[in-house]
Amino acid sequence: MPNAKNTVEPVILKGFQDFFPEDLIARRQIIRTIESVFELYGFAPLETPAMEYLEVLLGSGGEAANKELFRLESPEGDAVALRFDLTVPFARMIAQYPDRLKPPVRRYAIGPVWRADKPGPGRFRQFVQCDADIAGAANIAADAEIIALMAAIMDALGARDYAILINNRKLIDALLDHCGIVEEARQKHVLRVIDKREKVGVDKVRLELGEGRVDESGDPIPGVHLDDATIDAILALVAIAGDSRADTVARLADALPDTSAAREALQEMRELADILAAIGVPEAHARFEPSLARGLDYYTGAVFETVFSNAREFGSVMGGGRYDGLTGRFAADRAIPCTGTSVGLDRFCAALKHLGLLECAATPVQVLVVTIGNVPKAETMRLAAELRAAGIRTETYFAARKKTQMGAQLSHADHYGIPVAVIVGEDELARGLVSVKDLRAGKARRADITDRDAYRQAGKTAQVTIPRTEMIAEIRRILVM
């Protein structure tokens, strides 16, 4: 027998989440909606395992430094790690099965990814991504299709006030090029700073592009040390916002020097604007945002992010873009052009809840069978079987002896949010009767009552004693089934 000293503390791993029924019911609802929109847009599911060879995840170039990986060792002694996104494993799959996954490939995947980051509020080390990607289509139309898909997901979830922000990595490249910022580390630094504009405001971005600044906690944030004219040029360009997508492209064309890099970027943006207009994506739901840079350096063309306009604090709930170079990791001469998007389920869920767009039950269970006195267990189960055969999700209550009083059973239903109790005793069983109690109605009626007797009475009126033959109809009425 283990003694108290031998016991283990029951505690979840730091940075991870446990989910309860109400979370999971909400998440399932969102996942099923996303899944059906993915399929409506012609994407088919593919699934890869949680871990991959380290080299597959990082490439041969030693990009190890900036990836927060959960590393482990295979039983064969190979270096492996948990996947940090769903994109790299997809790239591995299309490279590994060229005969089976002939381009163009539209695949979606929904599953957890892991990052050994510093956890914080709303930041976890395991989180679910819902990705849809098109591999083997270099055409801008494929990017437009991804944008239409993102809009369709928002629409399907009942979102009204949202914006898909669109930019093109080539536009930023043209800008950096024009400003003479050619060193890669410096380019990345500028990108990171520009990308913060929405979050920290233009004044702080100006400081960070220049000499740097000190943040709220007193920590110094190093600057890029650009001169004022360059900073002005960058800030002016990323602030451009036209009356429409076409207008924004026209203004960008006016502001940018006529280099081949700029022409290429503008041509792609113009083509995207044309397609989006032709297929009727509303201007309010998708606009160019020249400050959008996105963190990942594998993007090569269009980039996108979706925000709730009325809940900007949740940040980007979907992101993505074109990454034509990634599969080159596996075959340098046969890189497959790819574009896609990723929905961050946790953030999406939090935003939808905040906006009141998610109303979910606390439990899938609809009925608790409550027994009084010495009703045989088999009778309880027969009653449950009758309800289940009618498609009613039913729990039977089998607890420790001290917890079998009716009060304990009704408390159980209340604690877990089960909406209906079916109550039987030996006497009712013999007479072919049951009591059906609407626990939500009883609760609602009593909510405003302070008088003790009236309170008790209100609870009782939510309960009817009826012939067993009418039980299912009565429950369906209460549940509005």
Place this chain on the structure above:
Amino acid sequence: MPNAKNTVEPVILKGFQDFFPEDLIARRQIIRTIESVFELYGFAPLETPAMEYLEVLLGSGGEAANKELFRLESPEGDAVALRFDLTVPFARMIAQYPDRLKPPVRRYAIGPVWRADKPGPGRFRQFVQCDADIAGAANIAADAEIIALMAAIMDALGARDYAILINNRKLIDALLDHCGIVEEARQKHVLRVIDKREKVGVDKVRLELGEGRVDESGDPIPGVHLDDATIDAILALVAIAGDSRADTVARLADALPDTSAAREALQEMRELADILAAIGVPEAHARFEPSLARGLDYYTGAVFETVFSNAREFGSVMGGGRYDGLTGRFAADRAIPCTGTSVGLDRFCAALKHLGLLECAATPVQVLVVTIGNVPKAETMRLAAELRAAGIRTETYFAARKKTQMGAQLSHADHYGIPVAVIVGEDELARGLVSVKDLRAGKARRADITDRDAYRQAGKTAQVTIPRTEMIAEIRRILVM
């Protein structure tokens, strides 16, 4: 630019699986069925992360030796590991959240688990389990409810020939006790050998209980070295099979000595038999099997396994039992009685496929929009939008330039098993026409044709050119929507 030497081999990790659309459509169908039966029986979902503190998974007793864990280190330097089942994390959750998860708790969980075992055919290092457990119910009725649940899953999936094999760990304890086998390691050895009876046959079991034997590959299998009388007693007892569950219990009672251990085991089995009879679980679908031992040593009472009677080679597709001691790991004085079952999704899937009980599409995509000539991409997308608005899952084809001929597009549909192609050219667009091609019918008609012209003609007859206004009705007709 990376050169060829810098590329990474695109290869999945040894012992793991990638899944393609047809696998995933089948798996989703099974998962949704299992999930809805779990909920019908009053189970609510809970979810835990992929990894736990090592101590949580192994307990304080150093059960490390026989668990094949994928171990890693948390960013804080703690020893952690990927979960090897869903039961231990559930036990951790009920111990960690006693106020929220008040017993009795019925929870289900569906998710991957990881074992660093030796992989083999059908044996993978990551596999999905679907578990349902009741915590806080010591009553035999809870075990009966789990058995009814297992039967309901088989019924919901259309299985007819199946058997839930039931035993009680206390019966085996009584037997071992009676035979004077008291040392734990020796007891476990006997259990392991008995459990193989179904797989290797009684003669080999007899050898293994005695002097040991040499297996097919010439490797020696050590024996338990019991004397012949003991072996006879064990084999006689585990071979007992009555005409009904009640009859089996009666025969076991005749065969066992009247010890308190035996009385307790028989009393539990009798009670279970009574409830199963009362709730109408058919004798053919649930029977006592005294040789059933189950590998895990945490079982303390009833144990169960489900097999397809007409596909025994797939082994146990669901297993489970009562484990009243597991939560004692976290609080020795407050162990919560638990019982439950676990469905092995991979094996289940394989068995259902083998039995022809799983018929799934190769892809969720229903229509490919095929364009001829210089149809603008926006027109293709508008056509797709029309189909999607009608709920038809539609892929648009945007490929590399060399792959845009109609033949390549139709090959694409064929390769991925897309059943319908909608074909438009500029001329059709202008005239408000589309061609709808039933790719399955074309294929079916051509299957028996050897004449070349007739073959071509058969392919064509599966294609109609119709006004665009009739397109959706025609597709629905083909897809029988």
